[in-house]
Amino acid sequence: MPYLTLLRRPFVVRLLAGSLVGRMPSAMAALAIALTLREAGAGYRLVGLATGVFAVAGAIGGPLLGRLVDRTGQPRVLIASAVVSGLGYVLLALAPGSLYGSLGGAVVAGAAAPPLEPCLRALWPELVPEGEVQSAYAVDAGAQEVVFIAGPLAVAGAAALGPAPLALWLAAGLGLLGSLVMATARPSRDWRTRTRDAHWLGPLRSPALLLLLVALFGAGWALGGFNVFSVAYAEQHEVPGGAGLLMPLSAFGALLGAVGYGALRWTADAPLKAVALCAGMAGAYWLVALVPGPAGACLVAVGTGVFFAPLLTVSFGLVGELAPDGTVTEAFAWLVTLIGAGVAAGSAVTGLLLADGTLPAAAALGACGVTGGALVLALSRGRLALPVAVRETTDTA
Template identity: 55%
Template structure:
């Protein structure tokens, strides 16, 4: 293997977000991924509303939403591996069409138990891998000093999605019915996939040949990457537990919290948006690995005051505080995933990040839901515990988080010129170098 070159110190970020948005292809890629990822923030709620309107019992609604979540967790890494082997456009478009068929099945036959389960599973299994595809493209689209800004902007957009998605469902369902919201989710997924798949970077991107040692496990052959993903599952657990905590807290303070749990969740999302924007604007001098475990531990500290379960006004402030570190943690993790993934597996690695975070989130929801009836402090402790354990794991195994892959080979960009990464001294892996 070629020895890895040391990364040059990152220059201060004088470009900013406006310059990022002016870079070629960036606005279109962001718009396409935002549109195509909106269904991810809509689906769980819209499935519940559509099936409930059709008279389905809550048990069937639970099965359908679980089928969607499990299928998405399985399908993400599979689609990511196919992208690494065949490129992005075909996978994005075909998966969007298949997912659209799942939404159509739900919209047309919500009263059929088998059709509802099949439709939900199809929608999850074939959810277009827009998140991992975008994160694979960033290093080919922006300059190296803008990478942290790009990943931070990407992370910030997630905060918007998970607020905008449920709001869109609520508005569409109230005005036109849940079936319209299902058709809208299908259309948004296909539109977003088409917008991204037809960009020059997506059409030109091609992962280098997979390392022979990757084998069946692919990116999971990297011990550092596995540790990172487990740590991030702890963050997902915390977010799921926090959602239950806010719902239970609002119910225990009736009339004293305007907007109820929705206000607390919105404040946490606002905190994440602010945190991501600040993170992306700072000139970082420490390594990505150090940044990641430091932010994870900082997130754990920011959750500790939730154990006090103070009055509504103070709780609103703590909700804002607790959200600040999540988006920066994910932004740093995006860079670290790309650094740790074996050659030829970067899209699948990003898909595993989505899967592990979502799995942790679902587990945190489930366990906290069992605790919420009898012990609100127990739910708060559950929320703190996930990220605390995840952060301690990342800190304890910090030496494993150091990249060891070889320097990326030269590659070409979509315009046929030498690709940017080949002109630098990167620390990242060859997946960042698309071949035209």
């Protein structure tokens, strides 16, 4: 079993576990902030503003922290950012009734969120043999789905045990714990980039990487649109558990896709895999646009996730190849940011369309996003497949 062999490698379980624990706050934040502010009597306008500010701050802070890691190493950045982000959650927990306290806490918690995802992905080639790197990325992508299933459950459990701000205290503690576990591991302490990149654009000066990130923005757009579509669908159809069933089913599909892809021996080159997987994801989202009945909707929800995790897995490998020397952590952070930006944009635009449109139109909008991503990958496949030396010569010409 490739996964058992992978997990037996030194430090793999420790680093994966630390990363997952430290990532829990990102999966808890939106619900924890909303419950805390509502318990303090805040209106939905402030709830939406605070959760939006948290997301935007994270999108800005992630690449900046990734650049710091590339220049100074992982431990100091991970621990310092976890402490600062934790203080943001504490401020939110202590002052939920204050406009400035709520927004300030959301900004600090989001912007300083420790870059555990990009740090772990930068470490995988150092932790496992070259032949197991894709399996490692698949495990990482699948574990990410577990985080986004467990995060809301942790918030619900904390809310059941005490006041809503307890979930924010828990998020602060988990972020610091996970960062400490990862930052004190020898591979994290020893990791250094081969060169120190001084270009102000960092990894974004690679046109091939930019094309990949644009395609992933389209995939994120589809995810965000599906989240909003699920709520509207559940209001019009009798689905057990409503949107609370459809969205976890998509995450479950992604987990299945990650496990299946990691065990698969697919010999095609990475750009072709990315095109095929993004096209498969687009096909699943066009099935959503058919707006099937509840049973069909549940099956299609699983299908929307099946292709996403393998697409992430292939993308992780491509980012590692496309990023200029000395920028790999920042490049992985940009991947997280672009997908998150796509989710936010897809959610917002789908919500606006649902105000005046129909379910099929809203679902088709999400499908258009990921279809556009597949077209970008197909048209840029030749550039993505160039050998590194040739690509660098072309990019600097």
